[in-house]
Structures are given as C-alpha cells and as structure tokens.
Amino acid sequence: MPSPSSRTLLSALTVDTLPFGQYTVSKRELFGLTEHSYALVNLKPVVPGHVLVCSRRPVGRLHDLSPMELADLWQLATKVDRCLLRAFPDMDSSTYAVQDGPSAGQTVEHVHIHVMPRGPKDAFNLQGENDKVYDAIQDNERQCVRMDIPSDEERKPRTEEEMFEEAAMLLEIMDEIEREDA
Amino acid sequence: MPSPSSRTLLSALTVDTLPFGQYTVSKRELFGLTEHSYALVNLKPVVPGHVLVCSRRPVGRLHDLSPMELADLWQLATKVDRCLLRAFPDMDSSTYAVQDGPSAGQTVEHVHIHVMPRGPKDAFNLQGENDKVYDAIQDNERQCVRMDIPSDEERKPRTEEEMFEEAAMLLEIMDEIEREDA
Numbered sequence: 114m115p116s117p118s119s120r121t122l123l124s125a126l127t128v129d130t131l132p133f134g135q136y137t138v139s140k141r142e143l144f145g146l147t148e149h150s151y152a153l154v155n156l157k158p159v160v161p162g163h164v165l166v167c168s169r170r171p172v173g174r175l176h177d178l179s180p181m182e183l184a185d186l187w188q189l190a191t192k193v194d195r196c197l198l199r200a201f202p203d204m205d206s207s208t209y210a211v212q213d214g215p216s217a218g219q220t221v222e223h224v225h226i227h228v229m230p231r232g233p234k235d236a237f238n239l240q241g242e243n244d245k246v247y248d249a250i251q252d253n254e255r256q257c258v259r260m261d262i263p264s265d266e267e268r269k270p271r272t273e274e275e276m277f278e279e280a281a282m283l284l285e286i287m288d289e290i291e292r293e294d295a
Numbered sequence: 296m297p298s299p300s301s302r303t304l305l306s307a308l309t310v311d312t313l314p315f316g317q318y319t320v321s322k323r324e325l326f327g328l329t330e331h332s333y334a335l336v337n338l339k340p341v342v343p344g345h346v347l348v349c350s351r352r353p354v355g356r357l358h359d360l361s362p363m364e365l366a367d368l369w370q371l372a373t374k375v376d377r378c379l380l381r382a383f384p385d386m387d388s389s390t391y392a393v394q395d396g397p398s399a400g401q402t403v404e405h406v407h408i409h410v411m412p413r414g415p416k417d418a419f420n421l422q423g424e425n426d427k428v429y430d431a432i433q434d435n436e437r438q439c440v441r442m443d444i445p446s447d448e449e450r451k452p453r454t455e456e457e458m459f460e461e462a463a464m465l466l467e468i469m470d471e472i473e474r475e476d477a
C-alpha cells in the first residue's frame with residue numbers, strides 16, 4: 114500500500130503549526146508532509162525556490178534521527194528537489210546543505226536541510242560566483258523563520274500571503290509527483 | 296541479523312578500486328563500506344577530516360537513487376559523522392553538502408556527500424568566516440580526486456601513503472562504532 118500523499122496528510126493535520134526548534138511554522142507554509150518529515154517555504158529565500166526539509170521530531174542533529182526517520186527525511190528531500198525542478202524549469206541542478214551543529218552555522222537546533230534549485234543562469238552563476246550561494250544560506254540560516262529581529266536590508270522578508278501562495282503552488286506539484294509515484 | 300561491518304566488507308572486496316565518476320578510487324582510501332555506499336578520504340581536504348560519502352552505483356543525482364540506496368547512503372554519512380567527531384575531539388559540529396548537478400558546482404557526475412567536521416576554533420570559525428568553508432569545497436570539488444591538473448598552490452595534494460594512513464585510522468573508529476551499534 115503506498116504511503117498517504119502530502120495533501121492527504123496535510124488535510125488530516127489537526128494542528129495549525131508545527132515546531133521548528135524554538136519557533137513554530139504555520140501549516141500553510143508546508144507543501145510536503147510524511148510520517149517523520151515536513152517541507153516548508155522560506156521567509157527569505159536566497160534563490161527562488163529555496164526551501165527547507167525538516168524532521169518532525171525536534172532533534173538537533175542528523176545522527177540523532179533513527180534510520181527510519183533519516184531515510185524518510187532524505188526521501189522527502191529528493192521528492193522536494195524533483196518538485197522544485199518542475200516548478201522552476203530553467204533550473205537543472207540543486208544545492209543541498211545541512212549545517213549540523215553550532216560550529217557549522219546552525220542557528221535553529223532542529224534538523225533541517227536547505228534545498229535550492231540551481232541553474233546555469235541563476236543569480237550566483239551569472240556572477241561567476243556559484244559558491245557564494247553558501248554565504249547567502251549562512252545569512253538565511255539566521256533568519257529562516259519569522260523572528261523578532263531587525264530585517265536584513267538586502268532581502269525583504271516575504272509576506273505570509275506570498276509564502277502561503279508559494280506553498281500551495283508547490284503542493285500542487287508535489288501532489289502530481291506523488292500520484293505518478295504511487 | 297546486523298549488517299556486515301565496513302571492515303568485513305572491505306576485506307571481502309575483490310577489486311582494488313571502485314569507480315567514482317570518470318575516476319577510480321583505491322580500496323585503501325576507503326574507511327566505510329555498505330551494500331550501496333562507500334566513504335573515502337580526500338586528496339585535498341579543506342578541513343582536517345573532510346571526507347566524501349558516495350553511492351556505489353554510479354548515478355549523477357540524489358533523486359536517481361532508489362529509496363534503499365538513498366537510505367543506506369545517509370545512514371553511512373551519519374555514521375561517518377560520528378566517526379569524525381570521535382577522531383577529531385575538538386570538533387562539535389559537521390557541515391554536509393551535496394552539489395547535485397553541474398549548476399550547483401558538481402564536477403564529478405557521481406552522487407557524493409561532502410562531510411566536514413567543524414569546531415568553534417576551526418580555520419574558518421577562527422577567522423570569523425564560518426561560511427567560507429563552502430568556497431573551499433567548491434575548489435575542492437574540482438580537485439577532490441587525483442587528477443592530472445596543475446596543483447593548487449595553497450593546498451598541497453597529499454601523498455597516497457598519507458591518505459591510506461588516514462583511511463586506516465578512520466576505519467579503526469568506524470569498526471568501534473559498528474561494534475557498539477551491532
């Protein structure tokens with residue numbers, strides 16, 4: 114029997130928010146949900162489609178997850194990647210990064226994977242600075258959820274409505290992929 | 296029944312090299328081996344203990360792996376992380392990165408995860424430039440295996456013997472962890 118789809122699980126979710134370290138994220142920011150993991154859009158994406166994939170159990174480090182939780186997390190991350198490549202047709206690649214622990218730049222102590230669709234002409238590659246995408250995640254890591262800190266001058270936080278719309282658009286594609294895979 | 300240990304699988308390996316994209320890596324550079332994945336030391340690590348975890352099946356992208364291969368790959372990566380944190384006791388964190396596709400900086404078209412132990416006083420954090428570790432991976436990505444290209448002035452390629460010694464040291468710790476987990 115195939116696992117229930119993200120859409121089905123999201124509809125069945127009886128809470129309005131999920132924990133993300135010291136923060137909470139709205140159910141309406143999610144576009145992927147499995148038994149052990151969720152995928153959400155980002156307050157200040159460093160490239161269009163920069164999203165996060167998180168464990169549902171709030172642990173700090175990848176090696177704290179059970180084999181089943183870890184498998185589920187990465188299975189969702191690769192499905193998210195397929196979803197992003199379909200949503201952003203000019204992109205042909207993805208950057209995945211996990212800042213696992215404080216000395217690696219982790220600021221929210223809750224397992225999360227950054228997934229970013231990348232293309233030959235994305236902002237970083239156009240400037241010939243492909244690797245600068247990571248400097249940008251580093252900034253983003255400090256502000257990836259709605260926090261009460263002064264806003265970064267260069268990247269304006271998005272409105273809730275913008276974030277909910279993107280999540281709904283990505284959920285459509287996630288649904289398509291899940292129906293094809295079922 | 297527990298899976299066979301890396302040491303057992305490495306001893307049983309009947310080939311001297313494994314494929315890594317267009318290159319091959321020596322069995323003696325490996326310190327982790329599972330049914331679907333292997334872990335190897337690096338020609339030009341950007342921090343001490345910077346290693347790679349690869350799929351045994353030579354596919355280009357994370358989303359090309361089967362769910363079982365993907366689960367196995369990340370299970371090995373987190374075991375490698377525990378192994379590194381034990382081998383480098385000043386380190387408390389890890390950076391994981393996958394450059395998945397050419398526009399993300401991938402130069403060897405074969406799934407591989409960069410795993411780097413990180414500490415509050417590592418070279419990048421000491422300079423207050425935690426995120427510069429990614430610029431360094433980017434260079435490393437171009438030269439992570441033995442290639443016939445001019446050597447990078449700043450980081451001297453290591454000798455085979457140095458690499459084999461590090462692999463043997465990490466294999467000892469991998470063995471310890473695998474015996475504890477069994």
